[in-house]
Amino acid sequence: MIDRLAIFGATGDLSARYLLPGLTALWTAGHLGEGFQLACADRSDWDTERFRSWATAQLERHGGDYPADARKAIVASARFHRADVTDPAGVAAVIAGDRPIAVYLALPPALFSRSVSTLHRAGLPAGSRIVLEKPFGEDLDSAVELNRVLAELVPEDAVFRVDHFLAMTTVENVLGSRLANRVLEPLWNSAHIAEVEIVWDERLTLEGRAGYYDHAGALKDMVQNHLLQLLCLVAMEPPISLGERDLRNRKVDVLRSVRPLTGEDVLRRTRRGRYLAGRIDGHEVPAYTDEDGVDPSRDTETFAEVVLELDSWRWSGTKFRLRSGKALRRDRMEVAVHFRPVPHLPFGHSGDVLPNVLRFGLDPEGLTLDLTGTGSRARTFAPLRLTAQMPQSELPPYGRLLLDVLTGNPALSIRGDEAEEAWRVLAPVLSAWSENLVPIEGYPAGSDGPAPR
Template sequence: MDNQCICQFVIFGATGDLASKKLLPALYHLECAGMMPKEMRILAFGRRPWDDHGWQDFLREQLETYATNYHPEHFDDFCRHFSYVRGEIHDKESYQQLRSALTPEGADKPAATIFYLAIRPADFIPVVQQLSGAGFNQEGDYRIVIEKPFGDDLESAIHLNEQLHHHFREEQIYRIDHYLGKEIVQNLMVYRFANLAIESLWNRNYIDHVQITVAEKGGIESRAGYYDQAGALRDMLQNHLMQILTLVAMEPPPSLEADTLRDEKVKVLRSIRPIPKSAVTAYAMRAQYGPGVVDDQHVPGYQDEAGVETNSVTETYVAAKFYIDNWRWRGVPFYLRTGKRLENKTSSVAIRFRHTPQQLFRETSIEKIEPNWILLSLEPESMKTEIQIKEPGLEMRVRPVQLNASYRKDGEQELDAYEALLLDVMEGDKALFIRFDEVEWAWRVVDPIIKAWGRDSDYILTYPAGSWGPDEAIRIMDKEDQYWRNHL
């Protein structure tokens, strides 16, 4: 199954935000690039009372709005892949209609199919049960793609996984985290493992600490119903940031096969030091954005957003530190932070080296030698090394310079994360998808924080929208000379 390209694709939630903003543009770009299988059939499953023409009007509008390189001349060819199936995700008869639409003429069962669940997490289990009841189950060549969040705590994640495995095999389940599809994230492995000069320094003997940041300028938009129940810890840190942490910290895998990569990532998660219940405040802090100014526009605070509960203490910012107790990383803090309504939109990994062990310049004008950094920006893309050089002139003074190792040449097109991951699903490559033990151990890591914050629900710090978050975030750092790298 894993090496076969499947040529039927069903999108549940085809008229929702995820499909409009990510899936449909990604599929369209694959078509324009000639990477979509010509025989691919895509069925859009939705509630709206449309025929194929109504769907095509909607599709054109979404592509004009969200596709980065929309060319009308490609639209008709793209449309030929699509059919619209009207149905309700909780209606048994709708799945029988879907089965008929997916069964080739003269065949007794549906052809191999990908089911993409671009729906709210509460509907994952009902849809999986309905698909299994309609004959899309372990006995056929079917693949289920599930978006995060995979559960909202350890217990619910285990329950969801049990339900999935009741109907489908693990090799049929693709848990998607779009951050793993970003080229710069994949390039992190090449940067580490294909460069001896880098890999030899990638350990506790040389590295002082690691920072992983995912900052967003936007607020919660129309997601209050979900976000006010989830918060930044569940929405971002437990999945996106933890996945980046595992790629930074993992040992070299014996090959690039899916399970060997994921084995090494799980080893990292299992090695993270458990956070003591009594010490959560020393390891993690949370905050919520208040009113402020973003791009010269006054914006409301979180509690004034539409749909947010009165006096909500849901965090829109979280900063936490973790220690990986293994031979490579023992004693090196990994600082993770994410937040909404911050000063800039960025995703980055900042790795600071230790200070030099010699006071060679103590009798010169140089008061202090700053340490070196490796600065990996995932969005926007860049890869830099920061070193110290002497300033021109008679006095002995230094300044930092950055060596830029960005890999994209002028005119080279960036491949969107969803485009890469959708191709992998079609081809059965699971290397960039998440195995359940990764999910489980990531929840185990953050579970003490979730429980502590669940008991402390009376007060939450605030920070002005348009800032870099609360000043108090510095308190989780181990040393006085450590600070957050806001600008790379």
């Protein structure tokens, strides 16, 4: 297990909200020892004392549920370095030492290639690992180039392209429900499933993230990575094991099976929107284009929907609807599996009988099954919902990701060819949207999104 971690971009939101609390969770659970070292690097004109003061405040805000001694231990393990990720001498001072180090690039994706090249020139110790946050590149060409640069520095199994969705309990919930229950796996195909919705709708607005979000938008921020990863888990063939090679191979198979979108498909099967002024929970919300830091000329979408089909024996004929939006009326984060209606009902009136829906809740995490049960009067029907809550995980998603990085388990990270295939799937959408071939639809904040077609 590696006992040194370097974070570049250490004073940013990712570090404050997720990485420092994740490390604190690892310490609390006994996964980190007294010898753990945390090197924190940023261009800020800070020193170690100021960084520790800042980290203490952030952990009180975002990790206050963890024991005080665990928070103090993580803060005490930190050393701050003022360094630019494009300066080999500065980077060399951060990673100095003979032992392997895990390097977490908590940086904008546009800096990944230059940062990796700088690490190469700075002399990364043998056995070290590199961690990158999504998105991995900005399109297919940049993803291919990033993979080329990474391959020159470390072997593929030392590259962790992390997606915290894969560390959520829902991942094990989807796989466990499918593969460990005979009642479901025989039905897990297009003969029984009409549509799968993979949805991340939220009431949250921009929340001060214009610097990143206005360059990305909903398609790149959510659909291209998080939601495609969930598609892979729902649709993949049963792997031989949950080991790194078997699991990743099956995920890549799913992406390769996605039917390429033609120009006509993009027009019919994709939608993009942007929130207008409105009200959410009784509060006035400005239009996206009036938010601080937003450039209206970018035509950045805050709502994206893509309907995909898979050319495979199991899934031919099933639609997969991937959707994400901001500033909507309600939070809805789930994978909803819509089963086909039964072929025949021996009743005179069947209007109240709805197809079954199996829902995997993402936030909060849980499981629900919508059935039809007997109504209060003879030969009548009523909806019936079965629910189950998932057991609390010992570690938060970022705690699990960091543990995998430090112990060298890449099963839940994204392999290079997988990252490229994900960009290939959405390349026609990105191209058409950039040329404004698909109009951007306005929807009031606090609504259900663009009006139904």
